[in-house]
Structures are given as structure tokens and as C-alpha cells.
Amino acid sequence: MSRTVFSAVLAFLLSAIAATTALAEEPHEPVTHRFCFTCHGTDGIGSEGIQAPRLAGMEPWYLKRQLELFRAGGRGTHPMDIEGMEMQPMAAILTDAEIEDVVQWASTWEYIPAQPTITGGDVDHGKQLFQACVMCHGDQAQGNQAMNAPALQGQNDWYLVTQLKNFKAGYRGANPLDTFGAPMRAMTSGLADEQAIIDVVSYINTLGR
Numbered sequence: 253m254s255r256t257v258f259s260a261v262l263a264f265l266l267s268a269i270a271a272t273t274a275l276a277e278e279p280h281e282p283v284t285h286r287f288c289f290t291c292h293g294t295d296g297i298g299s300e301g302i303q304a305p306r307l308a309g310m311e312p313w314y315l316k317r318q319l320e321l322f323r324a325g326g327r328g329t330h331p332m333d334i335e336g337m338e339m340q341p342m343a344a345i346l347t348d349a350e351i352e353d354v355v356q357w358a359s360t361w362e363y364i365p366a367q368p369t370i371t372g373g374d375v376d377h378g379k380q381l382f383q384a385c386v387m388c389h390g391d392q393a394q395g396n397q398a399m400n401a402p403a404l405q406g407q408n409d410w411y412l413v414t415q416l417k418n419f420k421a422g423y424r425g426a427n428p429l430d431t432f433g434a435p436m437r438a439m440t441s442g443l444a445d446e447q448a449i450i451d452v453v454s455y456i457n458t459l460g461r
């Protein structure tokens with residue numbers, strides 16, 4: 253993780269611990285594990301600068317599973333997965349109760365679809381490519397829990413591009429602990445190159461608006 257981000261998180265954690273100590277006599281639960289906005293933006297809307305995606309509006313089952321997957325080291329441990337390696341230690345320090353609390357807390361954040369940022373995509377070609385994704389992610393990329401596939405609509409496009417590249421390269425989805433990432437990784441063989449990834453994400457950008 254970059255030194256600036258690390259310092260910011262550390263400063264936040266220290267201030268949270270200080271605040272908790274000061275309130276030690278109060279009957280409140282400590283909230284030191286609610287440090288997500290430091291990287292994921294205010295109210296979890298995502299931060300391109302840190303490459304931390306939007307969490308607000310994310311399905312609770314998917315959020316919980318990713319936190320457990322990061323914590324177990326099934327995601328964010330491949331040395332080429334730069335962004336995942338920033339997230340992994342953040343999940344590693346959470347207890348089961350803290351994960352439950354964070355998932356519950358995140359369900360109160362307002363969902364605001366991310367604004368498109370990428371350019372140079374061929375939307376028509378992306379639409380053709382996306383037909384292979386519909387079975388699991390739904391025709392509007394709205395997600396389908398029965399297929400374990402999260403919503404993609406409204407997610408930060410730069411994040412979707414990174415994930416598709418990472419799946420394709422095996423930086424995500426190749427870990428034996430990543431049971432749900434493996435079938436997704438297989439799907440990226442239909443995306444020939446970076447242009448195909450940009451095309452399909454450009455089409456996803458048109459959905460759910």
C-alpha cells in the first residue's frame with residue numbers, strides 16, 4: 253500500500269482507538285473497525301485515486317463473502333494484485349462480529365451509481381460480448397445471488413476493468429480458496445484482449461441508468 257494511504261489509515265485507527273479509550277466508561281461498542289471510508293470514499297461511494305471501488309449498494313451476501321475471502325487470503329495475496337494487496341490486510345484484522353457489523357452498517361449507505369470514466373470502448377461489440385455474462389450476472393448486470401454473481405451495473409468502470417484483467421491474468425480467481433472466483437476466471441477467456449475488456453465494460457456502463 254502506498255505510504256500516504258498507510259499513514260492515513262494508521263492515523264485514523266490511532267484516533268479511533270484514542271476516541272474509544274476516552275469513551276471507555278460509556279456503554280458504546282468500540283467502532284475501530286469502521287475505517288472503510290478512508291479508502292472507499294465518503295459513504296462508500298468509491299475512490300478512483302485509491303482504486304477502491306464503490307461499496308454503497310453492494311449486496312450484503314457479496315460484501316460479506318469478499319471480506320471473508322480477503323481475510324482468509326483467497327483474494328489480495330497474489331504479488332501482482334497491487335490493489336487487492338491494499339485491501340487484504342484491512343480485512344485480515346476483522347473479527348466475525350466486526351464483519352457482521354460492517355455489512356449491516358454498509359447496508360445503510362445510499363447507492364449512487366458511479367459515473368462512467370473510460371473512453372474508447374465499442375459499445376455494440378461490448379453488447380455482443382456481454383451475452384456470455386447474462387446467464388450469471390443478469391441482462392441488466394443487476395446480479396444474481398443464485399449464481400453467486402454480484403451486480404456490475406453502477407460499479408466504477410475502472411474497477412471492473414482492473415478485475416477483468418486480474419481474473420484473466422490469474423491474479424484473482426486462481427487461488428484454491430477462491431471457489432466462486434474460479435468459474436468467473438474461466439469466463440475471461442472469451443475476452444480476447446484489453447480492448448475487448450474496455451468494450452464490455454463500456455456496454456455495462458449503459459445498463460441500469
Ligand code: HEC
Nearest residue numbers: 287288290291302303304305315318335336338339342354
Ligand atoms: C487502505 C485502503 C482500504 C481500506 C481502509 C479499506 N479498503 Fe476495501 N479495498 C481497497 C482497495 C484498493 C480495493 C480494490 C481491490 C482490488 O482491486 O482487487 C478494495 C476492495 C474491497 C472490496 C471488494 C469489492 C468487490 O466488488 O469485490 C470490498 C468488499 C471491500 N474493499 C470492503 C472494505 C470494507 C468493508 C472496509 C472497511 C472495513 C474496507 N474495504 C477498507 C482499499 C481499502
Ligand code: HEC
Nearest residue numbers: 384385388399400401402412415416432433435436439452
Ligand atoms: C458462470 C457464471 C459467470 C459468468 C458467465 C460470468 N461471471 Fe462474472 N462473476 C461470477 C461470479 C460467481 C463472480 C463473483 C466471484 C467472487 O465471489 O469472488 C463474478 C465476478 C465478476 C466481476 C468482479 C465484480 C466485483 O465486484 O469484484 C466482474 C467484473 C465480472 N464478474 C464480470 C463478468 C463479465 C464481463 C462476464 C462476461 C464476459 C462475466 N462476468 C461472466 C460469475 C460469472
